[in-house]
Amino acid sequence: MVKHSSICFLGPLGSFSHHAAALVAENRELLPKVTITDVFRSVDNDECTEGLVPIENSLEGPVNETLDNLFYKENIFVNLEIELPINLVIASIGDNFDMVYSHSHALQECREYLSRRRLSKIIPVESTSKAAEMASKDPRSAAICSEMAARLYGLKIIDYNIQDNINITRFFLISKTEMQKGNKSSMIFTIPHISGSLYHVLGKFYEEKVNLSMIYSRPLKNIPWRYYFYIEYEGEKNHKLIEKLKGVTTSLYFKGSYEKLSNNYTRL
Amino acid sequence: MVKHSSICFLGPLGSFSHHAAALVAENRELLPKVTITDVFRSVDNDECTEGLVPIENSLEGPVNETLDNLFYKENIFVNLEIELPINLVIASIGDNFDMVYSHSHALQECREYLSRRRLSKIIPVESTSKAAEMASKDPRSAAICSEMAARLYGLKIIDYNIQDNINITRFFLISKTEMQKGNKSSMIFTIPHISGSLYHVLGKFYEEKVNLSMIYSRPLKNIPWRYYFYIEYEGEKNHKLIEKLKGVTTSLYFKGSYEKLSNNYTRL
Numbered sequence: 001m002v003k004h005s006s007i008c009f010l011g012p013l014g015s016f017s018h019h020a021a022a023l024v025a026e027n028r029e030l031l032p033k034v035t036i037t038d039v040f041r042s043v044d045n046d047e048c049t050e051g052l053v054p055i056e057n058s059l060e061g062p063v064n065e066t067l068d069n070l071f072y073k074e075n076i077f078v079n080l081e082i083e084l085p086i087n088l089v090i091a092s093i094g095d096n097f098d099m100v101y102s103h104s105h106a107l108q109e110c111r112e113y114l115s116r117r118r119l120s121k122i123i124p125v126e127s128t129s130k131a132a133e134m135a136s137k138d139p140r141s142a143a144i145c146s147e148m149a150a151r152l153y154g155l156k157i158i159d160y161n162i163q164d165n166i167n168i169t170r171f172f173l174i175s176k177t178e179m180q181k182g183n184k185s186s187m188i189f190t191i192p193h194i195s196g197s198l199y200h201v202l203g204k205f206y207e208e209k210v211n212l213s214m215i216y217s218r219p220l221k222n223i224p225w226r227y228y229f230y231i232e233y234e235g236e237k238n239h240k241l242i243e244k245l246k247g248v249t250t251s252l253y254f255k256g257s258y259e260k261l262s263n264n265y266t267r268l
Numbered sequence: 269m270v271k272h273s274s275i276c277f278l279g280p281l282g283s284f285s286h287h288a289a290a291l292v293a294e295n296r297e298l299l300p301k302v303t304i305t306d307v308f309r310s311v312d313n314d315e316c317t318e319g320l321v322p323i324e325n326s327l328e329g330p331v332n333e334t335l336d337n338l339f340y341k342e343n344i345f346v347n348l349e350i351e352l353p354i355n356l357v358i359a360s361i362g363d364n365f366d367m368v369y370s371h372s373h374a375l376q377e378c379r380e381y382l383s384r385r386r387l388s389k390i391i392p393v394e395s396t397s398k399a400a401e402m403a404s405k406d407p408r409s410a411a412i413c414s415e416m417a418a419r420l421y422g423l424k425i426i427d428y429n430i431q432d433n434i435n436i437t438r439f440f441l442i443s444k445t446e447m448q449k450g451n452k453s454s455m456i457f458t459i460p461h462i463s464g465s466l467y468h469v470l471g472k473f474y475e476e477k478v479n480l481s482m483i484y485s486r487p488l489k490n491i492p493w494r495y496y497f498y499i500e501y502e503g504e505k506n507h508k509l510i511e512k513l514k515g516v517t518t519s520l521y522f523k524g525s526y527e528k529l530s531n532n533y534t535r536l
Contacts, residue, residue, distance in 0.1 A: 058492035061485075064329060104372055104392065124372065124392045165489050195479045199470035206464045214495065215466065217329075217484055221433050224326035227482065 006031055007173070008039045008048035014129035014149030020082045020171040021052040024261065034126075040069040043076055043174060050079070051174045057086070058168040060105050062216045066172070067230050070255055071188050071218070077256035078186050080173040088163045089147050091132065091155035094139025099123060101131035102144035106163075110144055113162040129153075172258075180237040182257035184213065189249040190220070190228045197248070198229070204244040210235060274299055275441070276307045276316035282397035282417030288350045288439040289320040292529065302394070308337040311344055311442060318347070319442045325354070326436040328373050330484045334440070335498050338523055339456050339486070345524035346454050348441040356431045357415050359400065359423035362407025367391060369399035370412035374431075378412055381430040397421075440526075448505040450525035452481065457517040458488070458496045465516070466497070472512040478503060 007025060010017035011032025021030050031048060033039045039051040054063045070076065088106055090113075099121040100107075100114065106128050107114070114122065125131050128145035129152070135143035136153040143155060150157050191197035205212060211234045217227040236257040245252055275293060278285040279300025289298050299316060301307045307319040321337075324330045338344065356374055358381070367389040368375075368382065374396050375382070382390065393399050396413035397420070403411035404421040411423060418425050459465035473480060479502045485495040504525040513520055 056487075058487055059489050061332060061487050124394075126390075126392075166492060168492050195477070196470075196474045198480065198483065199467065199474045202464075202467035202470060206467045209463070211463050212466065214493065215485055217482070219324075219326055219329050221327050224434060224436050225482065 004029065005050075006048045007050045007052050008033045008042040009052040010036055010039055010054065010127075012127060012129045012133070014132060014146060014152040015127050016084060016086055016146055016169060017052050017054060017171060018129075019146065019148055020084050023082060023084075024052075024080065024173060036063065036065040037069055040073050040076060040174070043176065044073055049175060051076075052082075053172055053174065054169050055081075055172045056170045056214075057105060057109075059109050059163070059165055062230070064218065067216060067218050070186070070230070071228055071253070074253055075176055076174050077176070077178040078172045078258050079175050079177065079179055079256060080258050081184060081260040082171040082173065083260060083262045084169055084171060086163065086167045086169050087147065087161050088128075088144050088167070089150050089157045090142050090144050090159050090162055091150035091157045092135055092139065092142035093155055094141075097140050097142040099138075099141040100144060101125050101134045101141060103128045103131065106131075106144050109163045109165075109167055112164045113159070178254070179256050179258060182236050182259045183234065184260060185233055185235060185237055185257040186255040187231045187233070187245075188228060188253045188255060189231070189245065190226075190251045191248070192250050193226065200248045201229075201245060204241060204248060205233065208238060208241045208244070210238060210241055272297065273318075274316045275318045275320050276301045276310040277320040278304055278307055278322065278395070280395060280397045280401070282400060282414060282420040283395050284352060284354055284414055284437060285320050285322060285439060286397075287414065287416055288352050291350060291352075292320075292348065292441060304331065304333040305337055308341050308344060308442070311444065312341055317443060319344075320350075321440055321442065322437050323349075323440045324438045324482075325373060325377075327377050327431070327433055330498070332486060335484060335486050338454070338498070339496055339521070342521055343444055344442050345444070345446040346440045346526050347443050347445065347447055347524060348526050349452060349528040350439040350441065351528060351530045352437055352439065354431065354435045354437050355415065355429050356396075356412050356435070357418050357425045358410050358412050358427050358430055359418035359425045360403055360407065360410035361423055362409075365403075365408050365410040367406075367409040368412060369393050369402045369409060371396050371399065374399075374412050377431045377433075377435055380432045381427070446522070447524050447526060450504055450527045451502065452528060453501055453503060453505055453525040454523040455499045455501070455513075456496060456521045456523060457499070457513065458494075458519045459516070460518050461494065468516045469497075469513065472509060472516060473501065476506060476509045476512070478506060478509055
C-alpha cells in the first residue's frame with residue numbers, strides 16, 4: 001500500500017542519483033536504497049511511488065543493472081529522463097593520502113588523473129558517497145565523489161573536475177504508470193534466432209520514419225550468447241510501429257514515453 | 269623487440285584468463301598483467317607476442333575494457349577465441365566468515381547465493397585471484413574465485429558452482445598479426461549521424477548472407493550519446509562485404525578471423 005508520494009533512489013545520501021532525485025522531488029519524500037535492484041523492487045511492491053536510477057553514462061555506457069531490471073520487471077515504466085553533468089572531485093580529511101576510495105565507474109572515469117598523480121592504491125566501494133564516508137574516517141585516504149558527498153562528510157576538496165572527459169549521466173524516473181506522451185520512448189525486445197532478424201526490426205523503424213537514438217544489447221541469462229535489445233527512439237508511443245514490430249520480434253515491451261529534463265548546474 | 273614467444277594475460281596467477289592462457293600456451297612463456305589495458309599495451313609495444321583477455325561473459329555481457337581497447341588500438345587483432353565455463357567457488361581459511369572478497373563481475377554472478385547465505389559485507393577487488401589472496405590473510409573473510417585460485421592460496425572450499433546460472437566466458441588471444449581465415453570474424457565501425465544508418469549497415473550483411481552472432485554498442489568518449497559498434501559474424505574475411513560496408517560507415521576496422529576453442533573441463 002502506498003501511503004504517500006515518495007521517490008526511492010540509488011543511495012546513499014550524497015549520490016548522484018540523490019542529486020537527480022532532489023531536482024524533481026518537489027514535496028515528495030526521498031528514500032535511499034542500497035542497489036538499483038532494490039529501487040525497482042521498492043517501486044514494484046508499492047513501498048515507493050517512484051524510483052530514480054542511472055541508465056547511461058556518456059563515458060562508461062549503459063548501466064546494466066538498470067537495463068536488466070527494465071527487461072525483467074514488465075510492470076515498471078520510464079516517466080522522465082534527467083541529464084546531469086557528473087563532476088567528480090578528489091577529497092580527504094588529511095593532507096597526505098596514498099589510498100583512494102570510489103565506485104568502479106568513477107575510478108574508470110578518472111584513470112588519467114590517478115595515473116598522473118601516481119595513485120595506485122585504489123579501493124572500489126559500492127558508491128561514490130560510500131567512498132566519501134570511508135575517507136572521512138582515515139586521513140591517509142581520499143575519495144573520488146561528488147562535491148555534495150565531499151561536503152556531507154566534511155572532506156576538504158583537493159581537485160575539482162578530475163574526470164578524463166565530458167561526463168554526463170542520464171537518469172530515469174520510473175513508476176508503475178505507463179505514459180504514452182513525450183519526445184522520447186523506450187522499448188525492449190527479443191528477436192528470432194534466424195538470419196537478418198535485427199535488420200528486419202530496424203527496417204520497421206525506418207519505414208515509419210522513427211529515429212533511433214540508441215540501441216544496446218544485453219545477454220539473456222538463461223541462454224548463453226542470445227540477447228535482448230534495448231532501444232530509445234525520438235517521439236512518443238507509435239501504435240502502428242508497435243503492430244509492425246510484433247511481426248518481427250519474439251517478445252516486445254513498450255517501456256514508456258517521456259520528456260527530458262536537462263540540468264546544467266555544475267555545482268550544487 | 270620481441271625476445272621470444274610469450275603470452276600476457278589478465279592476472280594475477282590463478283585468474284580465469286590465466287587458465288585460458290594455459291590451455292593454448294604450449295611452450296610460450298605466460299606473463300600476468302594488472303589490467304586488460306596493460307595486456308593490450310604489452311602486445312602493442314612488443315613486450316609480449318600475444319595477449320589473452322576476456323571479451324564476453326554469458327551472464328554479465330561484454331567486457332567493456334576489452335572492446336574499447338580493440339577499438340582504440342587499430343593494430344591489434346583477434347587470432348583465436350577460447351570458451352571456458354566459469355565455475356566459481358567460495359573458499360576461506362576460517363570456519364566463521366562474514367566478509368566476502370571478489371571481482372565485481374563474479375559478485376554479480378553469485379547474487380542469489382550471497383543473498384541466500386545473508387552475506388552482505390561484500391568487498392569488490394580487482395580480480396578473483398586477488399580475492400583469494402586477501403582471504404588467505406584473514407580467517408573472518410572468504411573469497412569467491414576459481415578452484416585454481418583457492419588451491420593456489422591454500423583456501424578450504426566451502427561450496428562449488430555457486431554462480432546463479434550457466435556461466436561461460438569467452439576469451440580472445442590477440443596479437444599484431446591480422447588473420448583472414450577462420451569460422452568467425454570481428455569488426456568495429458562507426459556510422460553517420462543520420463536516420464537509418466545502422467539499418468543500412470546491417471542490410472549489407474543481409475545482402476551478402478553473412479550471419480551476425482552478436483552486436484554491441486559502446487559510447488564514443490569524446491562525443492556524448494554517440495556510439496561505435498562491435499560485431500561478430502560467422503565466416504572469414506569477406507572483401508566484398510567490406511567494400512560495401514565502406515559506403516555506409518564513417519570508419520571501419522576489420523579485427524581478424526579466427527577459430528573457436530571450446531573447453532569443457534569444469535575442474536582443473
